[in-house]
Amino acid sequence: MMKKVVMIGNGMAGIRTIEEILKLAPEQFEITIFGQEPHPNYNRIKLSNILQGDTNFDEIIINSLDWYKENHIQLYIGESIVKMDVEAKCVISDQGRKVEYDELIIATGSNSFILPIPGADKIGVTGFRDIQDCEMMIKSARQYKKAVVIGGGLLGLEAARGLLNLGMTVDVVHLMPHLMERQLDPIASSLLRAELEAQGMNFLMEKETVEILGDDRVTGLRFKDGSEVDADLVVMAIGIKSNTAIAKNSGIYVNRGIVVNDFMETSAPHVYAVGECAEHREIVYGLVAPLYEQGKVLAQRICRQAGDPYAGSITGTQLKVAGVDLFSAGEIFEDGTTKSIMVYNEFDGIYKRVLTRDNVIVGIVLYGDTKDSTRLFRMLTKKEDISGVSIFQTACMGSEASDDIAAMPNDELVCGCNGVTKGAIVEAIKAQGLTTLDQVSHCTNAGRSCGRCKPMVSSILAHTLGDQFDAAAAQKTSICGCTTLSREELVAEIKAKGLTSVKEVMNVLEWNNEEGCTKCRPAINYYLGMIHMDEYKDDRDSRLVNEKMHANIQKDGTYSVVPRMYGGVTTAADLKKIAEVAEKYNVPLVKLTGGQRIGLFGVKKEDLPSMWEELDMPSGYAYGKTLRTVKTCVGAQFCRYGTQDSMALGIELEKKFERLDTPHKVKMGVSACPRNCSEAGIKDIGFVGIDGGWEIYVAGNGGVDLRPGDLLFTVKTEEEVMEMTGAYLQYYRETANYLERTSKWVERMGLDHVKEVLADEETRKALNELIDQTLKKYIEPWNEAIQSEEIQDKYYTKHIVAVGSESK
């Protein structure tokens, strides 16, 4: 019997622990994970980058839903554990699900600390902890202009920088006289303040907030000294509070966090805690580096393997704000037993200070030039004797970088977050023939979290490869860790070598993992289909889970059924059929979707084929990387403002392009006049009727990265609309990276470039010929499934998935 491991919390520390367990004992445990957030594990550190507009949510997902499936992990997302019974060894979720465990990991992280003051519950007040907080701030910035961030620490300043980028004016309120006073001394702090003021932040120092003002929504803050400040949005970034309630309620010993010993064991047998919810030797850590160390120790414990106990960590801090280069670790203040070594170049804004005691470094503050940070941090953590050692290096990185790297000892930490040393990186480069930064990151984890060490990793790569180093190639992003090939190279190789199957691609192009992974397999399958058009036999098992199942998996493991309704137009007969099927199969939720379709939610996997058979309607592909929906307004047929027949065009577009494989989902909208009732301005392709023709908008997006569409062309007839759309879609199919939305693709390619390509009649014709040829191959997936017992048995029979083996 396999042992059951249950984990509460699906965040960074918890999942790293599971990754370590899978490395040590891949087939030993049946793993179940509950995560309160409705997402797979994502890089919380990068929330600051999302807010600052440098990345989007898809890019910060660390473990995709397919990763869990591949590792036979039963994942319940959007589901919280509300009770633990350590006697009966089981947990109970807010949906009444009861799961037994042999070993239980609590990895519930922490919450933002919200000041317990009047008005803290008003609309427009948020913490900065998860993607929901980020989305709320991004949304507020579209409507409101004035933000106040409470807290001049790391999180507060990163939030403030993000809000500035979103176009808000930002006041930062801080209780103390200096920013980041726990990490910086007054000189470094004042340099930081000057830089951030130059960037546009306004600071209200030594202010204690006592009340949030406003009716339902916040309008301002009142301070203890009686002064007030206006605010449309308030972000509280004053600290975190470990999430310990369920542990406490089940009788486990809790102090500030869930108290653990050096093996991450709590006071209850077979119950462990890891991450920000855990308190080890009276310390609760709030940075990933120590949490990942904890995860390693815990994995060894659970796998019953010998290993060093966790002895605590010394952490180093950096701030992820452009234009600010700072590092801090250890003690900050002199205490009579310390001596400091200091360099202060006020002119260039460079300040370096090292605190020493008994010839060893006990504290580091660097501002403006942090290139000494890894070396000094090593000296601090290893308690090296510094007598006779030159503490600060004056040379800059760049031409002399190579010498610096040569002088760097092998045990010097390069990636603080993931604990990766120079020696480990050099060994991986040599042993595995690595040539790009991306590969080094995949193989060693260096640079996988906050990303600050990437320049150093690049220098190590250059130094290790010597003459073989190709700077341009080193920056190349391979499609995943299984290969060194970029998307362009992969596509070129498939064409040049005439490769025709996913397996063949991986074999011939010498994938370093013969099964590939959840990133590369769907991408290869897509590129093969795009290149070989009608000849390619789709590899269904290489698709992402929703496409493989031809249904969207929901957070409780059920599926949705969304029949096609061309242009959002339906009939009484179809509505009757949908109603009958919904009734017969006890469908818990029937809902109109944002794309004008009817969705049946909460469907059991084994009911899918018969429901589709009874519906006898085409699949709406609500799950696919393909054309999702064409939303239409009623248009000239019924609306007095309408200048064009939007419904007819919408139906024609949807009928032509349905089922087409595209790099990512594609949504369309057709409005018959500029009032734009179908929201065509935020679709991948939107059509707006005007007198005598149509305006075609592209690259709009209505999701997290809200983006209005750009006008591509104005055309006169529906034939021109169809021709331009075919050419645009085919060009997107051929040149986008797999999983790149049209909005990002257009930004990357440049709108002018796309216009130039499509303006050429010959090119448009050639692109349309290719898309027409491709479109011929598609068949209705549910018809196929209904007629094939093999498909039904393979995909829709009830399976209970266990670790290491899949049993029915």
Ligand SMILES: Cc1cc2nc3c(=O)[nH]c(=O)nc-3n(C[C@H](O)[C@H](O)[C@H](O)COP(=O)(O)OP(=O)(O)OC[C@H]3O[C@@H](n4cnc5c(N)ncnc54)[C@H](O)[C@@H]3O)c2cc1C
């Ligand atoms: C904006 C921001 C920037 C940051 N920047 C850095 C940085 O630069 N460097 C750095 O090292 N660290 C940084 N951090 C901190 C780092 O992200 C955290 O230390 C790390 O995510 C903690 O991991 P964890 O697994 O303990 O908690 P989390 O990642 O918070 O995961 C815990 C998960 O458990 C879930 N959960 C809680 N209770 C339950 C329940 N009862 N049932 C089911 N699920 C539950 C939560 O919803 C959450 O998803 C940053 C954090 C933020 C918010």
Ligand code: SF4
């Ligand atoms: S977009 Fe114009 S034509 Fe269409 S429904 Fe709205 S107002 Fe009427």
